[in-house]
Structures are given as C-alpha cells and as structure tokens.
Amino acid sequence: MKVTVVGAGAVGASCAEYIAIKNFASEVVLLDIKEDFAEGKAMDLMQTASLNGFDTKITGSTSDYSKTAGSDIAVITSGIPRKPGMTREELIGINAGIVKDVSSNIIKHSPDVTIIVVSNPMDTMTYLVHKTTGLPKNRIIGMGGALDSARFKYRLAEALEAPISDVDGMVIGGHSDKGMVPLTRLATRNSVLVSEFISEDRLNQVSEDTKVGGATLTKMLGTSAWYAPGAAVSGLVQAIACDQKKIFPCSTLLSGEYGLDDLCIGVPVVLGKNGIEKIVEIKLDESEANKLKESAEGVKKTNGLLEL
Ligand SMILES: NC(=O)C1=CN([C@@H]2O[C@H](COP(=O)(O)OP(=O)(O)OC[C@H]3O[C@@H](n4cnc5c(N)ncnc54)[C@H](O)[C@@H]3O)[C@@H](O)[C@H]2O)C=CC1
Numbered sequence: 321m322k323v324t325v326v327g328a329g330a331v332g333a334s335c336a337e338y339i340a341i342k343n344f345a346s347e348v349v350l351l352d353i354k355e356d357f358a359e360g361k362a363m364d365l366m367q368t369a370s371l372n373g374f375d376t377k378i379t380g381s382t383s384d385y386s387k388t389a390g391s392d393i394a395v396i397t398s399g400i401p402r403k404p405g406m407t408r409e410e411l412i413g414i415n416a417g418i419v420k421d422v423s424s425n426i427i428k429h430s431p432d433v434t435i436i437v438v439s440n441p442m443d444t445m446t447y448l449v450h451k452t453t454g455l456p457k458n459r460i461i462g463m464g465g466a467l468d469s470a471r472f473k474y475r476l477a478e479a480l481e482a483p484i485s486d487v488d489g490m491v492i493g494g495h496s497d498k499g500m501v502p503l504t505r506l507a508t509r510n511s512v513l514v515s516e517f518i519s520e521d522r523l524n525q526v527s528e529d530t531k532v533g534g535a536t537l538t539k540m541l542g543t544s545a546w547y548a549p550g551a552a553v554s555g556l557v558q559a560i561a562c563d564q565k566k567i568f569p570c571s572t573l574l575s576g577e578y579g580l581d582d583l584c585i586g587v588p589v590v591l592g593k594n595g596i597e598k599i600v601e602i603k604l605d606e607s608e609a610n611k612l613k614e615s616a617e618g619v620k621k622t623n624g625l626l627e628l
C-alpha cells in the first residue's frame with residue numbers, strides 16, 4: 321500500500337506520522353514545493369521509526385511526481401491555512417490553483433488512485449478535484465466530517481463529564497464555521513441518548529463550540545490545527561487501505577441523495593478498498609434537513625467562485 325501526501329506542512333506531516341505509527345502502509349511519499357522540505361520531514365519521521373516501532377518507509381520529494389507513481393491513495397494538504405479572523409472560504413483564491421495543479425499531477429502518475437482532499441475550503445476543493453480529474457466519484461473523498469465529529473465527541477465528553485470513549489456522535493454538512501450540522505439528537509453515551517443526561521441548552525452550546533472548533537484553535541495557535549486533522553486523515557486512509565467498511569462523514573459528490581445534487585458535502589459514507597462504497601442516507605428530522613439544505617446553499621455559493 322503506497323500513500324502519497326502532497327504538502328509536507330503541519331497537516332501533511334502529522335498525517336504521515338499517524339499513518340506510519342499505525343503501521344499498515346508499506347510506503348508514504350511526502351511531496352512539497354519547498355526545496356528539501358519534504359525530504360527533511362521524511363528523514364526526521366524515519367528517525368522515529370525505531371522509537372515508535374513502525375516499518376513504513378517514508379520518503380520525501382520536491383515537486384517530483386514520478387516518485388509518487390503507483391500510489392493507491394493520495395492526500396492533498398497543499399495550500400495555505402487560515403489566520404485568526406479568516407474564514408476557510410477566503411482561502412479559495414490561492415488554494416484552488418494549487419489543488420487543481422496538484423490533482424492533475426497526481427493522476428498523471430497514479431491513474432487508479434483514490435484522492436483524499438484536505439485543503440480548504442475543503443468541500444469546494446473536493447468538487448474542484450471532480451471537475452479536474454474526472455476520477456470516478458467513489459475515489460474522491462473530502463476530509464472534514466471525521467475531524468468535526470472528533471471535536472463534537474470531545475465537546476460532548478466535556479459536557480457529560482464522561483470519557484470520550486463512552487461517547488458517539490456525528491457531524492454532517494459543509495466543513496465551515498456556519499455550515500456544520502452536529503447531529504445532537506442522535507448522539508449517545510454508551511447507547512443512551514445524550515439528551516437523557518444534559519439539558520437542551522447545554523447541548524446547543526456543545527453544537528456551537530463544535531462548529532467553531534477550527535476557528536477556536538486558529539485563534540489560539542495563530543494558524544489552523546494539525547494533530548486532529550492529521551489523525552482524522554489517517555483514519556480515512558486506514559479504512560480504505562485495510563478495507564474496514566467503516567462509516568465516516570465525508571464530503572462526497574451527491575446526485576440526489578439527501579435531496580441534493582451537483583455538490584460535494586459531508587454525509588455518512590462507508591469506506592473500504594473501493595473508496596466510498598456507499599452513501600448512507602439516514603433519516604433526518606425537519607430541522608436537521610433544513611440545516612443541511614442551508615449548508616448546501618453555502619457550499620454551492622463558494623463553488624460558484626471556481627473558474628471551471
Ligand atoms: N479539511 C480539514 O479538516 C482541514 C483542512 N486544513 C487545510 O489544510 C491545508 C494545509 O494546512 P497546513 O498543513 O496547516 O498548512 P502548511 O502551510 O503548514 O502546509 C502547507 C504546505 O503546502 C505546501 N504547498 C503549497 N503549494 C504547493 C504545491 N503547489 N505543491 C505542493 N506543496 C505545496 C507548502 O509549501 C506547505 O509546506 C490548508 O488549506 C488548511 O486550511 C487544515 C486542517 C483541517
């Protein structure tokens with residue numbers, strides 16, 4: 321299993337590290353445009369191999385896509401992150417050109433690849449990869465919901481004063497400050513609905529804190545987060561590489577599912593060796609369906625800024 325990670329910055333390197341530590345891939349290639357940067361990150365990571373006990377071979381490349389040839393999975397993290405006070409949507413001007421260029425280069429050398437898009441604004445960048453590469457829709461996956469759901473579980477555990485492992489929950493919708501739809505109604509603590517334990521007001525607070533999860537960290541760190549994003553990507557990569565058939569909310573091209581069409585947005589999907597093997601249509605109540613519709617309108621507005 322060969323995995324390419326384009327962009328050896330904060331998220332790309334964290335993602336490569338988690339993939340290596342989980343020890344399921346034979347090879348990870350990090351690629352960046354900054355001279356020697358990916359090679360340096362790869363060397364540093366390889367020097368953790370004996371300490372962390374993995375056999376994955378990590379190599380680096382400065383813009384040489386021939387090194388990525390035959391990749392089974394490629395992760396796109398190249399592009400600029402936001403600064404405090406910015407929205408993810410404001411990154412489109414720079415990141416669209418980068419993502420277009422990078423995705424074309426990836427498929428030139430790995431025509432059978434499955435692409436995981438991370439660069440923001442992620443739902444729109446995922447849509448752009450569809451338009452640019454023409455890969456089948458099951459092989460283009462946007463990562464946002466897996467991260468947002470992990471943040472939701474963190475906030476739920478905090479409110480419930482419970483261990484995170486006791487908590488389950490999912491966030492669907494666009495990966496944006498306003499567009500996320502945390503499914504509070506369905507969240508559980510060890511199979512019991514969380515509404516049995518905490519008030520509606522507290523649950524609304526959990527939802528609001530989840531939606532601004534990325535913005536909160538950007539304000540604290542001066543740039544956006546990387547540990548949880550890297551871990552979330554590694555989870556998707558592992559589900560595909562190991563054919564796990566796990567359900568994650570991912571951004572995928574919808575053609576009528578959830579009453580939506582011609583956009584990529586976060587909904588639950590089954591991930592296995594064929595990428596997105598199934599879009600899972602769960603029954604939303606009226607309020608959740610309206611929020612998803614509103615979120616889709618926001619994503620479509622951002623898609624409208626693309627020069628296709
Ligand atoms: N979807 C999600 O849940 C998340 C998305 N992100 C997004 O991921 C992206 C990366 O974030 P960070 O790693 O923090 O940024 P970073 O600045 O640390 O790393 C980005 C890397 O991309 C490289 N790069 C730029 N243009 C390139 C090109 N044409 N080819 C190859 N490499 C290129 C840069 O040299 C840099 O090393 C941002 O757009 C950020 O908003 C970040 C966290 C979560």
Ligand SMILES: O=C([O-])CC(=O)C(=O)O
Nearest residue numbers: 402408534535538544545
């Ligand atoms: O907040 C950002 O800009 C980066 C990101 O998507 C996240 O951490 O959720």
